[in-house]
Amino acid sequence: MSSQNLELTIGWLYPTLMSTYGDRGNVITIERRAEWRGYDVKVLPLDQNATAADIKTVDVIVGGGAQDRQQEIVMRDLQGAKADAMREKIENGTPGVFTCGSPQLLGHYYEPGLGQRIDGLGILDLVSVHPGENTKRCIGNLVIEVTASRLARDLKEMTGSTPYLVGFENHGGRTKLGKVEALGRVVYGLGNNGEDGTEGAFYQNAIATYSHGPLLPKNPFVADWLIQTALRLKYQQEISLKPFDDSLAAQAREAMFKRLKVSLPAAAAAKV
Amino acid sequence: MGNKIQFIDRLRLGFAVSVAKSVTFIVRSLRLGAASVLPGSIARRIEPRLLQLLSQQVKNGVILIAGTNGKTTTALLLCTILERKGFRVTHNSTGANLENGLMTALLESTNLLGTLNTDYAILEVDENIVPRVLAPLQPRIILCLNLFRDQLDRYGEVDTISKRWTKVISTLPPETVVIPNADDPTLSNLGQQLPQRVLFFGLNEPEHYLEAIPHAVDSIYCPKCGHSLDYKGVYLSHLGDFTCPQCGFSKSKPTLESSEWSQILVGLYNKYNTLAAATAAIELGVDEVTIRDTINTFQAAFGRAEDLVINGKRVRILLSKNPVGTNETIRVVTQSTDKTTLLVLNDRTPDGTDVSWIWDVDTEKLVERGGTLVVSGDRVYDMALRLRYSQKSPESNLNLIVEEDLRQAIATALEHTPENETLHILPTYSAMLEVREVLTGRKIL
Numbered sequence: 001m002s003s004q005n006l007e008l009t010i011g012w013l014y015p016t017l018m019s020t021y022g023d024r025g026n027v028i029t030i031e032r033r034a035e036w037r038g039y040d041v042k043v044l045p046l047d048q049n050a051t052a053a054d055i056k057t058v059d060v061i062v063g064g065g066a067q068d069r070q071q072e073i074v075m076r077d078l079q080g081a082k083a084d085a086m087r088e089k090i091e092n093g094t095p096g097v098f099t100c101g102s103p104q105l106l107g108h109y110y111e112p113g114l115g116q117r118i119d120g121l122g123i124l125d126l127v128s129v130h131p132g133e134n135t136k137r138c139i140g141n142l143v144i145e146v147t148a149s150r151l152a153r154d155l156k157e158m159t160g161s162t163p164y165l166v167g168f169e170n171h172g173g174r175t176k177l178g179k180v181e182a183l184g185r186v187v188y189g190l191g192n193n194g195e196d197g198t199e200g201a202f203y204q205n206a207i208a209t210y211s212h213g214p215l216l217p218k219n220p221f222v223a224d225w226l227i228q229t230a231l232r233l234k235y236q237q238e239i240s241l242k243p244f245d246d247s248l249a250a251q252a253r254e255a256m257f258k259r260l261k262v263s264l265p266a267a268a269a270a271k272v
Numbered sequence: 273m274g275n276k277i278q279f280i281d282r283l284r285l286g287f288a289v290s291v292a293k294s295v296t297f298i299v300r301s302l303r304l305g306a307a308s309v310l311p312g313s314i315a316r317r318i319e320p321r322l323l324q325l326l327s328q329q330v331k332n333g334v335i336l337i338a339g340t341n342g343k344t345t346t347a348l349l350l351c352t353i354l355e356r357k358g359f360r361v362t363h364n365s366t367g368a369n370l371e372n373g374l375m376t377a378l379l380e381s382t383n384l385l386g387t388l389n390t391d392y393a394i395l396e397v398d399e400n401i402v403p404r405v406l407a408p409l410q411p412r413i414i415l416c417l418n419l420f421r422d423q424l425d426r427y428g429e430v431d432t433i434s435k436r437w438t439k440v441i442s443t444l445p446p447e448t449v450v451i452p453n454a455d456d457p458t459l460s461n462l463g464q465q466l467p468q469r470v471l472f473f474g475l476n477e478p479e480h481y482l483e484a485i486p487h488a489v490d491s492i493y494c495p496k497c498g499h500s501l502d503y504k505g506v507y508l509s510h511l512g513d514f515t516c517p518q519c520g521f522s523k524s525k526p527t528l529e530s531s532e533w534s535q536i537l538v539g540l541y542n543k544y545n546t547l548a549a550a551t552a553a554i555e556l557g558v559d560e561v562t563i564r565d566t567i568n569t570f571q572a573a574f575g576r577a578e579d580l581v582i583n584g585k586r587v588r589i590l591l592s593k594n595p596v597g598t599n600e601t602i603r604v605v606t607q608s609t610d611k612t613t614l615l616v617l618n619d620r621t622p623d624g625t626d627v628s629w630i631w632d633v634d635t636e637k638l639v640e641r642g643g644t645l646v647v648s649g650d651r652v653y654d655m656a657l658r659l660r661y662s663q664k665s666p667e668s669n670l671n672l673i674v675e676e677d678l679r680q681a682i683a684t685a686l687e688h689t690p691e692n693e694t695l696h697i698l699p700t701y702s703a704m705l706e707v708r709e710v711l712t713g714r715k716i717l
Contacts (some may be wrong), residue, residue: 213628
C-alpha cells in the first residue's frame with residue numbers, strides 16, 4: 001500500500017475549550033509527521049458541533065487541558081451518545097494522547113479548588129483532586145521513564161533503548177491511580193501527585209499524562225507510535241514509517257537532561 | 273491624598289526612607305544594578321505600611337495600570353502627557369511591578385524626611401498583586417488593559433484573576449474611576465458589574481478585523497452565562513466586537529471614538545495602549561491637543577518596538593513574551609518586506625519558566641514567507657522545533673539557523689540582514705534585556 005492512499009483523521013477534543021497552554025503542539029506534531037510522509041491528514045474538531053458519529057470516524061485522539069469553567073462546559077457536552085462513542089473508541093484501542101486536564105476528564109472525577117466535583121467519563125480508573133487554592137501547583141520540567149509494559153516494549157523496539165520522556169508539568173490537581181497502569185515513573189519532577197513517583201496512566205492505547213504543552217515535539221517516537229498504531233488498527237496491516245532527521249529533538253532532549261543533571265544510560269539519552 | 277501622617281509614623285517613615293536611599297546609593301556606586309527592587313524591600317521591613325504612607329502623599333492621585341500586555345508602553349505615554357503639562361510624575365519605569373518595585377519607585381521621589389513630592393504616581397502593577405495593593409494605594413484611576421494567558425506557571429487561570437479583581441475593586445470608594453478594555457469580554461463584564469464610575473476604551477474599526485480568530489484565544493465564552501460569544505470581528509486574540517446570543521451581554525461602549533485617534537508606535541496593540549492612556553488623560557483634565565501632540569512624537573520604551581542602528585544596520589526589538597503579543601509582533605514582521613528575524617526564547621522567572629506557549633503562536637505565518645530565521649536563548653531548541661513543525665513539507669525555503677550563543681546569534685542575524693533592510697528581533701523579557709545589553713553595550717537592570 002503506498003503512503004498516498006493512507007488517510008489519518010486526528011480527532012481533537014474541544015480545540016477552543018481545552019487548549020490552555022500549548023497543547024495544540026501535540027496535534028501539530030502528529031499532523032506534520034504524517035503529512036511529511038505523504039499521508040492524507042484531516043484534523044477533526046470534536047467539539048460541541050461534533051456528533052457521536054464524528055467521534056467514531058477518528059483514528060487518533062488528542063486532548064489538552066482546560067480551565068475549570070471550560071472543563072465544566074466540556075463535561076456537560078460530552079454526555080450520552082457522545083460519551084458512549086468516546087468510551088467505545090478508547091476501549092477498542094484507538095490511540096490517543098491526553099494531557100493536563102484531559103486525563104481528569106477520562107477518569108472518575110475531578111474536584112476543583114473552588115466549586116463542585118466534576119464527573120468524568122470513568123474510562124480510566126483514576127481520580128483527581130485539587131487540594132485548594134492555597135496549595136502550590138506542581139510546576140516544572142519533567143522526565144519520566146515509560147514503564148507501562150506494552151508501550152515501553154514498543155517504544156524500545158522503535159528506538160532501540162529505554163524510553164524516557166521529556167516534558168513540563170503544570171497542574172494544581174493531584175491524581176491517584178486505581179487499577180490502571182501508570183504511564184511511567186518520575187525521574188525528575190513531581191508527576192501524578194508528587195508522592196508515589198508515578199506519572200500519567202496508560203490504558204488500551206490511550207496515553208494520559210500531566211506532561212503538557214506539548215509532549216510530542218521532544219518525544220517524536222511517541223508521535224510515531226501513535227501514527228503507527230492508528231494506521232495498523234485502521235488498515236489491519238503492519239505499516240512501517242519512514243524515518244526523519246530528528247536531530248533537533250535529540251539536541252533539545254540532551255540539553256534538558258544536561259540542565260537537569262539527569263544521568264541516563266548513554267544510549268537512552270541520545271536516542272529519539 | 274493629602275498629608276495626614278502622624279508624627280511617630282513620620283519618624284519611622286523618615287528612617288525607612290533614609291535606609292532605602294543609602295541602599296540605592298551603595299548599589300549604584302558599586303554598579304551592582306539599577307536598585308529597582310531592593311530599597312523598597314528593605315524599607316518595607318522597617319515600616320510595613322510604607323506603600324500606604326507614601327501613596328497617600330501623592331498630590332493628585334495614584335494611577336494604577338494592570339493587564340497582561342502593554343503596561344509599560346501605556347504608562348510611559350500617560351507619563352509623557354502629564355509631564356508635558358508640567359506635572360511631576362513618579363513612575364516605576366524599569367518595569368519592576370511587584371510590591372517592592374512600586375515602593376522603590378515612590379521612594380525615588382521621597383526626601384529624607386519621608387515627604388513624597390510628586391503630582392501623580394503612575395504604577396504598573398502585575399496582575400496577580402492587584403488585589404493586595406489596591407487598599408494601600410487607593411488609586412484614583414485604575415486602567416485594566418487586557419487579560420491574556422501569560423505565565424500560567426505562576427498564576428493559574430485568567431478566570432481566577434478576573435474574579436479576584438472584581439471582588440476587590442468593588443470595595444474601593446465610589447469616586448474611583450475604572451477604565452477597562454471594552455473589547456475584552458472579561459474586562460467589559462468587570463466594568464459592567466462595578467458600582468464605581470467606569471469609562472471604557474476600545475476599538476471601533478472593523479477594517480482592522482483579523483481574517484480568522486487566532487489560536488491563542490482565552491475568553492470566547494460569555495463571562496456571564498458561559499455560552500459561546502458571537503463575534504462580528506476580532507482585532508487581536510479575543511479582543512473584538514462581541515455579543516452573547518443567550519443572555520444579551522455585549523461589548524460596552526468606549527468613551528473615545530477610536531477611528532479619530534492616531535496611535536503610538538507600530539502594531540494594533542499599541543492602538544489599545546494609546547486609547548487607554550488618552551481616556552485616562554482626558555479624565556485627568558488634560559486637553560486633547562496636548563494628548564495628540566504627545567502621541568505623534570512618542571518614543572518607545574526599551575525593547576517595545578524600539579529601533580536601534582547597529583553597524584549601520586537597522587534593528588527593531590519587539591518584545592514577545594506571550595502568545596498574543598508574539599502573534600502581534602509577527603504581524604508587524606510579516607507586514608514588512610524584511611526577511612531576517614531573530615527569535616530569542618528564555619525561560620527564566622521574568623519570562624515564565626513554562627515555554628509551552630510558543631505552540632499557541634501562529635509561527636506558520638513567519639515560516640511561510642521564507643527568509644532567514646535565527647533562533648537562540650535558553651530554550652533555543654524548543655523554538656527551533658516550533659519553527660520546524662511550522663513547515664508544510666520536511667524541506668522548505670526556510671533558512672533556519674540554530675545558535676545557542678546569543679552574541680553569536682545576533683552577529684549571524686546581522687550578517688544576514690542586507691544594508692537596506694531591518695533586522696527584527698523577537699525576544700522574551702529577560703532575553704530582551706540581554707539583547708539590548710549586547711547591542712548597546714550596557715546593562716539595563
